[in-house]
Amino acid sequence: MKELSKLMDFRPSIKVVDATLRDGGLVNDFYFPEGFEKALYEANLKAGVDYMEFGYRADKEMFDVNKFGPCKFSSDDFIRSIVGENDTDLKIAIMTDVGRCNYKQDIQEKANSPVDLIRVATYTHQMPGALDMIEDAKNKGYEVSCNIMAISNAQEGDLKVALDLLGKSPVDIIYIVDSYGSLYPEQIARIADLYGEFAAKYGKKLGMHAHDNQKLAFANTIEAAGDGVDYLDATYAAMGRGAGNCAMELLMGFLKNPKFKLHPVIKFVEEYMNPMKEAGVVWGYDLQYLLTGVFNQHPRSAIQFTKDKRKNFSDFFMEVTSQE
Amino acid sequence: MKELSKLMDFRPSIKVVDATLRDGGLVNDFYFPEGFEKALYEANLKAGVDYMEFGYRADKEMFDVNKFGPCKFSSDDFIRSIVGENDTDLKIAIMTDVGRCNYKQDIQEKANSPVDLIRVATYTHQMPGALDMIEDAKNKGYEVSCNIMAISNAQEGDLKVALDLLGKSPVDIIYIVDSYGSLYPEQIARIADLYGEFAAKYGKKLGMHAHDNQKLAFANTIEAAGDGVDYLDATYAAMGRGAGNCAMELLMGFLKNPKFKLHPVIKFVEEYMNPMKEAGVVWGYDLQYLLTGVFNQHPRSAIQFTKDKRKNFSDFFMEVTSQE
Numbered sequence: 001m002k003e004l005s006k007l008m009d010f011r012p013s014i015k016v017v018d019a020t021l022r023d024g025g026l027v028n029d030f031y032f033p034e035g036f037e038k039a040l041y042e043a044n045l046k047a048g049v050d051y052m053e054f055g056y057r058a059d060k061e062m063f064d065v066n067k068f069g070p071c072k073f074s075s076d077d078f079i080r081s082i083v084g085e086n087d088t089d090l091k092i093a094i095m096t097d098v099g100r101c102n103y104k105q106d107i108q109e110k111a112n113s114p115v116d117l118i119r120v121a122t123y124t125h126q127m128p129g130a131l132d133m134i135e136d137a138k139n140k141g142y143e144v145s146c147n148i149m150a151i152s153n154a155q156e157g158d159l160k161v162a163l164d165l166l167g168k169s170p171v172d173i174i175y176i177v178d179s180y181g182s183l184y185p186e187q188i189a190r191i192a193d194l195y196g197e198f199a200a201k202y203g204k205k206l207g208m209h210a211h212d213n214q215k216l217a218f219a220n221t222i223e224a225a226g227d228g229v230d231y232l233d234a235t236y237a238a239m240g241r242g243a244g245n246c247a248m249e250l251l252m253g254f255l256k257n258p259k260f261k262l263h264p265v266i267k268f269v270e271e272y273m274n275p276m277k278e279a280g281v282v283w284g285y286d287l288q289y290l291l292t293g294v295f296n297q298h299p300r301s302a303i304q305f306t307k308d309k310r311k312n313f314s315d316f317f318m319e320v321t322s323q324e
Numbered sequence: 325m326k327e328l329s330k331l332m333d334f335r336p337s338i339k340v341v342d343a344t345l346r347d348g349g350l351v352n353d354f355y356f357p358e359g360f361e362k363a364l365y366e367a368n369l370k371a372g373v374d375y376m377e378f379g380y381r382a383d384k385e386m387f388d389v390n391k392f393g394p395c396k397f398s399s400d401d402f403i404r405s406i407v408g409e410n411d412t413d414l415k416i417a418i419m420t421d422v423g424r425c426n427y428k429q430d431i432q433e434k435a436n437s438p439v440d441l442i443r444v445a446t447y448t449h450q451m452p453g454a455l456d457m458i459e460d461a462k463n464k465g466y467e468v469s470c471n472i473m474a475i476s477n478a479q480e481g482d483l484k485v486a487l488d489l490l491g492k493s494p495v496d497i498i499y500i501v502d503s504y505g506s507l508y509p510e511q512i513a514r515i516a517d518l519y520g521e522f523a524a525k526y527g528k529k530l531g532m533h534a535h536d537n538q539k540l541a542f543a544n545t546i547e548a549a550g551d552g553v554d555y556l557d558a559t560y561a562a563m564g565r566g567a568g569n570c571a572m573e574l575l576m577g578f579l580k581n582p583k584f585k586l587h588p589v590i591k592f593v594e595e596y597m598n599p600m601k602e603a604g605v606v607w608g609y610d611l612q613y614l615l616t617g618v619f620n621q622h623p624r625s626a627i628q629f630t631k632d633k634r635k636n637f638s639d640f641f642m643e644v645t646s647q648e
């Protein structure tokens with residue numbers, strides 16, 4: 001049971017990471033309405049958010065720049081067009097996927113970039129690629145985090161090897177990622193315990209990135225916070241791939257550090273997120289995501305179900321459970 | 325941390341209580357579509373649900389029978405019209421509010437009724453009324469539970485007195501009720517601990533009734549289950565007052581007793597709940613409920629906000645926070 005004192009006090013080391021442009025961009029191919037990125041930046045400043053993730057730094061040789069909005073590539077120039085020299089306490093992050101980022105060429109020295117944090121995303125079987133990206137980013141002067149994805153399908157032995165490799169690497173923050181939204185809070189407690197052993201041994205910090213397939217993204221995020229995880233990902237109105245993420249408005253309502261403000265978040269959701277939803281951009285918890293979450297599968301079949309505007313959930317149940 | 329063995333095994337004492345007709349009825353004045361109650365009864369039988377709550381046994385002197393559907397009053401005759409003699413393992417429950425039920429007259433001997441469980445709902449300041457209803461129901465031969473409502477606003481001292489009074493009463497089950505949807509899992513753990521002391525001392529069982537204002541109804545319900553609470557309320561598609569309740573489909577996806585089946589729940593949501601929602605019946609998590617939850621208030625202002633189809637959440641934030 002959490003200590004009573006912790007229910008009223010706060011831990012200054014907790015950092016809130018806004019992932020709206022990156023995970024939310026997976027829903028709309030990164031085409032946000034005019035002025036959205038700038039208004040989000042200003043809302044984050046007012047709300048006391050610590051990091052704002054601008055998107056992926058995707059390889060333009062692999063992805064057609066005419067088929068995605070600018071946050072798919074989040075070039076330094078694009079980021080500067082929104083934040084200028086970003087003379088604020090809000091740090092800027094980008095994500096780089098192993099195998100989808102030409103990092104040696106496309107990431108320049110930190111001294112010449114508005115970016116502060118490089119977030120490397122990897123599967124356990126891609127660890128050597130991830131480690132090379134981590135070293136590259138660290139050598140260029142950035143803070144670096146690493147997301148090990150899809151851990152609900154990883155063997156614990158493999159995970160321990162990955163954590164040990166990351167421990168020995170120069171990475172600063174290791175993220176717990178519930179890619180399939182299949183984990184329960186009691187499992188998050190165990191995973192945070194395992195990650196915490198390696199974090200303590202190697203002097204790393206921990207982060208949490210949750211998905212809302214079982215309406216547990218917020219619950220899992222605050223479970224992780226209570227277990228010593230400091231970096232908490234959230235998105236406005238929970239916008240993110242499939243069922244979405246931990247909602248920024250829920251997280252801000254929970255956190256007790258006075259620097260965090262709920263009102264600017266509510267205002268941004270009212271003025272930007274809700275109109276986008278009403279205009280037809282679709283994300284969020286629904287039965288199809290519950291099913292892929294319960295059965296610990298990648299949400300791609302549920303995303304397709306959503307795109308096809310299907311409503312036959314009972315048939316989808318049979319499809320999901322026959323994919324063994 | 326929960327024991328690893330408990331994550332895979334199950335506790336046979338866990339009972340699932342379907343509260344769709346009762347808490348859901350608060351959304352549509354108990355006017356469910358033709359055939360709904362019967363189809364729900366059959367879905368509950370297939371899903372392995374343990375108790376089905378049919379509604380309130382409201383006093384017809386106080387409430388106009390022409391202004392509410394039959395589940396507001398859930399007479400024995402109405403229940404029999406759906407379940408016949410109910411020769412099944414599914415038990416039937418009704419709720420009686422202190423001060424709103426003419427129980428001496430309207431509840432007959434269990435031997436003549438299809439009802440198995442009387443659920444008495446009370447605030448701490450109404451305990452003498454609740455105790456009289458509990459004794460009346462017990463003397464007539466029913467199982468009896470008691471919901472102490474709005475505990476997030478109750479003084480711990482008062483709550484302990486109420487729990488001690490209930491301990492000494494003939495009630496069978498004492499419910500933890502998060503009426504305002506304002507409690508976090510770490511608080512549920514503490515409350516379950518407190519209730520558990522009295523339950524152990526007096527040989528009572530515990531129940532959990534959650535609301536989804538902060539998308540925590542399911543998380544709080546499984547937290548309670550992990551803390552030894554046996555009776556778990558849920559509603560199909562989370563239908564319930566305001567933000568709604570713990571979704572039956574989430575709970576059935578989580579519970580591991582092989583008697584519980586998820587597919588019939590998914591099918592019922594597809595065939596009955598989703599069409600009802602599409603027809604314009606409104607419930608479920610939204611920002612206005614988050615705000616009354618975060619600020620630990622009765623959701624009535626949020627329900628009015630919803631009825632008025634307002635979208636100015638930022639203004640509502642100011643209204644909620646000025647109600648001190």
